[in-house]
Amino acid sequence: MNLISSIVTLSLIYATPIIITALGGLYSERSGIVNIALEGIMVIGAFVAATFTPLNEAALGGWTPWIAILLGALAGGLYSLIHAFVSIDLQANQVISGTALNMLAIGISVYFCQIFFNQQRTQTFSRGFVKTNVPLFSKIPIIGDLFFKRMYYTFYLALLLVIVTAFILRKTRFGLRLRASGEHPSAVDSLGVSVRKMRYTGVLISGLLAGLSGGIMVLTQATQFTAGSIHGVGFISLAALIFGRWNAWGVLGAGVFFGFSQIFAIFSKDIPILAKVPAEIFHALPYILTIIAILLFSRRSAGPKAAGELYDVSKR
Amino acid sequence: MEQFIVEMRNITKRFPGIIANANVTLQLKKGEIHALLGENGAGKSTLMSVLFGFYQPEEGEIFVRGEKVDIKSPNIAYELGIGMVHQHFQLIDNFTVVENIILGDEPGGILIDYDKARKQVKELSLQYGLGVDPDSKIEDISVGMQQRVEILKVLYRKAEIIILDEPTAVLTPQEIDELIGIMKNFAAEGKSVILITHKLKEIIASADRVTVLRQGKYIGTVNVKDTTEGELAELMVGREVNFDVDKAPAQPGEDVMVIKDLWVKDQRKLDALKGLNLHLRRGEILGIAGVDGNGQQELVEAVTGLRKVEKGDIILQGKSIINDSIRERITKGIAYIPEDRQRRALVMDFRLDENIVLKTYENEPLSHGLLLDEVEIKKKGKRIIDEFDVRSSEGIDTIVRNMSGGNQQKAIIGREVDLDPLVMVASQPSRGLDVGAIEYVHKRLVELRDQGKAVLLVSFELDEIMSVSDRINVIYQGRITGDVLPEETTVQELGLMMSGSKEVTLA
Amino acid sequence: MLKKRSHLTLSLIAILLSFVVASVVMLISGISPLSFFLSLIRTMTGMNLRAIGKEGFFNARYLGEFIQMAMPIILTGLSVGFAFRTGLFNIGAEGQVIMGSVGAVAVGILFKLPFYIHLPLAIFVAALCGALWGWIPGYFKAKFGVHEVVVTIMMNYTALYLGNFIIKALPGSDNQKTVKLAATSLLHSKFLRQLTGNSRLHWGFIVVIIALFVYHFIIEKTTFGYELRAVGFNKDAAEYGGIKVSSRIAYSMAIAGAFAGLAGAMLTLGTFDYGRVIGTFENYGFDGIAVALLGGNTAFGIFFGGLLFGGLKSSQTLMQASGIPLEIAIIVSALIILFVAMKNGIDLVFEWMDARKRSKDESH
Known part of the structure; x- marks a missing residue:
């Protein structure tokens, strides 16, 4: 029971950044822009949060990580605007733009680590987020053990974001227009709604969320930022988006699944049969599972129709 | 001076390399149906895109209800009461009818009031007798219904000036008659209609006045009751036009291709061809008449090898070809002029x-x-x-x-x-071409026939089917519902077969 | 649509803009862009402009190091470019390089053969491993319609961990590296080393030159290349013409992977003489993307693009020595990709300026 509850808890903790980033990807892709730069945006968010934390934690105490992830989100949002500008206004290939931004993120963040800290990583912080037993809820038998003990509050933030996203897409004016922009942009323009604005908004939200998620990831899973801090979680989030069929609840499920696959390596040591398998195999597991998941879902993929396509108003 | 509800004066619109509209003037009266006539590329759509706010003209002025306006976006057009039904439907397939109609002008605040929306759509549909179900998804309704959704979008925005861009291309003759009825209703209510078309018969049947464009230039505006089809054709093309295809009677030989009980699925994995049978002879042009979406695409792709056959057989000169690759079929003598030349x-x-x-x-x-x-x-x-x-x-x-x-x-x-080739499959070979090029295409098809080849001609233009084919098969919901000779049938009869109301087979 | 002759112009503009932006970044962070450019020039020419007329003005070692660094990058450029010509985006060159390295290492350690068999075999196996790693996503795309981008990214990470696993599992390996490869399997050359002041320059350049010609020949001169280009521009039309689109996609990715695999061979058989456990990506594949884009996917363009990126990567040592964070080279690479991706935008700016000029001329 102890093992199971810690597996569940840890899965959810590792799922948190995947869920939030995938939600970001959801906004972007639903608006019609493929955002492969999620990984890089997370890097930027993580770098900003991890730079802010050690420099301010003495003064700000318990509030530090929250302010740090907020700054991470803002930085991510700003950074994503490059992608928006390049792919919406300059009609660049969205995948190429995203690839460039992924590389640039590593370059810039480690470059400034060198400038600020004279090393290829940030200074270590004494503590990021703290695991908590949620009052009242943790007392519930079984459920309390699984979901409310030794948990980061950021997981509940991810849950909240799932609910809010599902609601926005289904019920609101903004959601309808966003989805329409990703399906049939010229129809949206012909009704006097600016596709450009919708897409900018979609990409910006994706940047805010991925930046936030990068901050959360580094402050819950590490003690400093390095070039390897995000190690492909942005791409796994992209896979979670596909796996979750561009739907907020689907993203939640897929996120938990991939979170679980991430912690396999940690627990394999404690399980006798698995202990003999080299750690590298478990490290590779989430990526292999992602490929398998994509293959399984390829037949029924239901992405936004116009996502990734150039949309040139003048060529109507 | 007469008051016009819309007046476009001396509009010039340039694109890199071409002048789409050169000094064009259009005057629309309240309550009239005004046709805008011209060949493909004459500048009709550009002119209407200017009126609807997609494009800004380089020169010229637009007056609506006597006031000079600057239509910068479709939003402003709608505010002025101008609405447009696009030729290529601007509908989102996996959205419902209601969602498509209210998009951009949703009732309620941040949250959409779907109940109110649904009610409004129902009322409008009832008022104009459109019979549209607000909760259907677009992908599940017919093309004719989809067009009505487009019309509802415009009505929902309270448009007084309605632009219809080539609205009849996708309709059966009977549906065209209904549409003309709907347009006349609008006019009777005081709404003004601009009908973009290159089809002369429809203009004669519905419009009050007609403005003609040729190669981006304004040619003139005439009263429909004072003119004839021939005169309009001459204005449109700039020379006398003979729409009859010049050809000797066909001398059909033996069957070169036979299709037996053919079943083929469409993109959405639904049956598109449901046991189709036909035969094609040497030295004849077989025209396939039908409304878009009744399996024409699938038929053509099954023959050429681009689409898998589920059941049935295609026999070329006595041998089945359904297991042959595309290249093998090419080698065996199947040539193909596709409908979408730039994509395919x-x-x-x-x-x-x-x-x-x-x-x-x-x-x-x-x-x-x-x-x-x-x-x-x-x-x-x-x-x-x-x-x-x-x-x-x-x-x-x-x-x-x-x-x-x-x-x-x-x-x-x-x-x-x-x-x-043995068989030339020609799918909408004249789509998007000007009259000169269309004549060229038809001449080449007839030449092929005269050399003893077989031609399978798919077209949504009944005029083309009637004038080019030696024999006509009508396709409806994936089956051949009529096998007739052009000289022994009428457009009306074809229309009935195209809508499944009648079946005729040659003995 | 982009005109062909303007591609060179656009590439040069992209490079220029990247250097400008990178200089701004350096200025903001208190680093002298001048030392950056001097390092780059010294790396690519061997000449130290700070020591004109003095001793140590020219050092062939830099030149040798620069050329050996450009070799794998030219090859990954060919890899990405080859896939691009078929309309595929091979982000997976990174992983294919790793698998190629591993293949070469395994042959180098496990076999005892005369050099005229051992070396070709090691190179061949490297190409084969890369080809396999490219073929898998190509096959998935052809068979299941799965987009190659996400799959190749996942394959990169899989290769990273799988590669490390194999390296550690080879006989005699520790946690950092393998034992030395058999000398018969190496591309090393005493002659070239002595010629270039003891740099790591090796015979691999012959492989690179052959690869460039093979690339050009396949793409431009063969029916297979014609098919690949047709598929790349318009899959539907290629299918209509009777080309087997799926199989061409899989083959194209396999060949692209083979080029990247060769890059892996350059690294393990040439630059080093042992297999390494790597902590994170070394960006050879990503540099290949930049090189292919910059070079317009032609052999000629990729050659020059590869030299530039080889220079950037090779100058990192000099930069670090003069207090410039070596990541500035990554920043420049990324910016070049970004600006080349903006070519439509840059083109629009040109068109707009042309149009303005024209309308001015008309009004006179």
């Missing part, structure tokens, strides 16, 4: 000569083993463009993207005819 038939970024060898590059002398023979490829390219009068700025070295639609089509026809 041409590699737009290849040179002209590279496109001309698209189906034959592996044959001697164009290549030897794995090696391409540039010299031979160029030689063949030159021969084809001479023989088929393909014109382009840099000859065979022209990138196809930079060629006109008519010359692209000539190049395709050249390539396909040069295969010396």
